[in-house]
């Protein structure tokens with residue numbers, strides 16, 4: 167008998183097989199960092215699943231606004247293969263990332279996700295599952311194109327969606343949008359009221375109350391009643407007070423239905439955002455292309471968003487100094503806009519565009535030489551800086567005999583930082599005590615060494631520890647008797663202590679189809695053949711990508727003498 171499903175949820179091939187991620191350290195490449203060396207802004211080049219995992223320890227609950235613009239899965243990646251597989255891959259790619267993004271959001275934070283019709287409805291259901299349906303705020307419609315596509319086979323698609331969720335809807339409120347000139351233009355002063363410009367609004371409401379249904383005598387002498395089934399918005403006594411205060415407008419000749427005067431000085435500072443965002447207000451695809459062309463004319467980034475669109479998101483979701491994150495950074499629109507709006511930012515990009523597009527753009531923003539996008543509107547003059555990071559390689563490698571070893575690319579500092587991260591300690595080597603490399607509380611420390619640990623060494627450490635302090639020693643090997651020698655010192659062996667905790671040695675989570683489970687029973691023989699070919703192709707592709715990554719990592723490790731660990 168079929169298993170009874172217990173809850174409403176979307177399922178797909180591979181759901182539930184989420185990877186156990188290795189918490190990597192991040193390595194600063196000081197040759198690419200730019201501007202203020204104290205800047206907390208981070209540009210991370212690498213796969214966002216591993217990068218988000220790397221950020222988890224320090225940034226859980228700290229991000230005020232996340233904006234992401236993931237690849238839309240428009241059906242081009244595997245056009246000859248089964249559609250369901252393609253959707254499953256895309257959903258498998260998104261869900262674990264959304265889960266970490268949620269943990270990074272602060273309680274009063276929100277996430278904004280750009281998406282088009284191909285996946286938006288599936289994504290909504292997955293987001294309901296991850297963020298909670300009760301935290302759904304809106305599905306914003308962004309008019310991304312102006313001209314109709316007359317060659318469209320069906321309908322000419324002119325909008326994208328932006329799905330908005332709060333971490334906790336009950337406490338999250340958007341900020342108001344700044345008032346526009348067009349909004350203020352509606353305010354006039356035909357009766358020369360000394361309180362200044364005003365506009366008028368309807369004095370009737372839909373919700374009927376008998377106390378608010380009474381006749382009104384206009385200055386012209388004509389008697390009027392609210393149009394049925396409506397009534398006035400105030401009772402008779404309040405109406406008389408408003409008349410005495412000259413807050414009711416009966417028209418130039420005193421013969422119009424009464425309207426309530428609203429003074430510009432009394433309206434709220436800004437306006438509430440609507441859920442349809444027109445290209446005239448926030449830009450469109452063409453505007454975005456023009457913006458990014460300035461930074462790399464030879465290879466114009468294909469799918470940028472306009473700066474005004476991101477500015478709108480950041481206006482609604484953040485204030486100055488708040489921390490924002492984009493884990494599908496692309497050409498770095500979010501980072502550029504956040505920087506110009508004085509927000510702190512973290513951007514993650516897997517592709518080479520981290521170097522070819524993000525770096526030049528962000529350097530120009532910092533230098534104040536980027537004159538495009540929202541620069542003039544927010545009066546950006548330059549300043550600040552950012553640090554460039556890559557992900558460290560996996561901590562554990564398999565040697566030629568099939569045994570697990572510490573990756574030889576790790577130097578002593580990297581190993582100490584990695585072990586601190588693995589064990590949940592903050593890596594911060596003490597200046598006064600060589601063995602206090604990190605702490606989990608004021609009294610609990612970690613020490614990682616590649617030396618053989620002897621009883622004498624442990625005794626010396628014990629002497630230096632205060633009575634109520636404890637220490638975790640991580641080492642490659644230790645003498646017999648070390649584990650029970652001191653009650654406040656725990657000794658563990660690397661890599662054995664780490665095995666089985668997470669997936670080591672895996673660098674690419676961007677196209678996770680090699681190990682993708684598939685329901686064999688639902689595939690016939692030919693389809694299985696096709697699937698195997700596809701998996702072989704993907705494996706080859708990933709092997710070649712990994713070997714390129716390895717070369718890049720080797721280079722990184724050579725450079726790591728001038729690098730800082732994160």
Ligand SMILES: C[S@@+](CC[C@H](N)C(=O)[O-])C[C@H]1O[C@@H](n2cnc3c(N)ncnc32)[C@H](O)[C@@H]1O
Pocket residue numbers: 212213214215235236237238467469470471472493494495496497498499500514515516517519675676
């Ligand atoms: C649609 S673009 C984002 C465009 C961006 N909003 C802008 O304005 O330029 C999506 C980006 O996500 C990046 N990406 C895809 N998979 C990724 C992954 N696993 N980790 C990090 N970045 C990834 C792609 O390389 C691409 O640059």
